[in-house]
Amino acid sequence: MIKNLFFTLCAALCLCFTTQETNAQVWDNGDGMLHVGFGLGGISYGGVTNLPSVAISYDQALKSDLGPGHLSVGGIFGYKVSTGKDFGIRNTYTNTFIGARCLYHWDRVNSDKWDLYAGVVLAARLYRYSTDNELISNVNSFFIFPGTVIGGHYFFTKRLAVFGELGYSVGYFNAGVSLKL
Numbered sequence: 001m002i003k004n005l006f007f008t009l010c011a012a013l014c015l016c017f018t019t020q021e022t023n024a025q026v027w028d029n030g031d032g033m034l035h036v037g038f039g040l041g042g043i044s045y046g047g048v049t050n051l052p053s054v055a056i057s058y059d060q061a062l063k064s065d066l067g068p069g070h071l072s073v074g075g076i077f078g079y080k081v082s083t084g085k086d087f088g089i090r091n092t093y094t095n096t097f098i099g100a101r102c103l104y105h106w107d108r109v110n111s112d113k114w115d116l117y118a119g120v121v122l123a124a125r126l127y128r129y130s131t132d133n134e135l136i137s138n139v140n141s142f143f144i145f146p147g148t149v150i151g152g153h154y155f156f157t158k159r160l161a162v163f164g165e166l167g168y169s170v171g172y173f174n175a176g177v178s179l180k181l
Contacts (some may be wrong), residue, residue: 037176
């Protein structure tokens with residue numbers, strides 16, 4: 001995980017210092033962005049069917065002209081279910097994810113259509129295992145974990161965009177629709 005974080009940060013820094021500055025940017029101070037999407041990957045269990053995760057997040061632009069970009073903070077909520085059968089016994093794994101995130105948007109590479117960003121996530125994950133097996137009890141666990149994300153928006157209009165993100169949060173790859181508020 002540390003290798004991936006290091007590689008992501010190095011790639012992002014290279015982008016910052018090798019591109020020319022543009023005057024156009026998609027976000028301004030005080031703008032908010034609502035995201036609704038689906039994720040693939042993430043916590044997986046052998047012999048089960050993994051459904052895509054569902055995620056809703058909100059980011060608020062806070063500080064512009066912070067180096068070659070600006071900062072946003074927000075929250076994210078996600079839910080994922082995996083089901084399967086072992087020897088005829090049904091098993092269900094659910095993960096509920098709620099967290100905060102801080103993103104840095106590179107205005108030097110962004111335009112009036114593109115918004116590229118990277119950031120960190122600090123989240124709580126509630127894990128629940130349930131089974132039809134009478135000999136095994138259901139399990140609930142809760143843990144806090146950090147994550148990283150790198151992603152971007154492509155705007156079709158001034159308010160409507162699609163997004164894609166790679167990183168360790170709800171899923172390893174999340175994509176969906178964004179609406180600037």
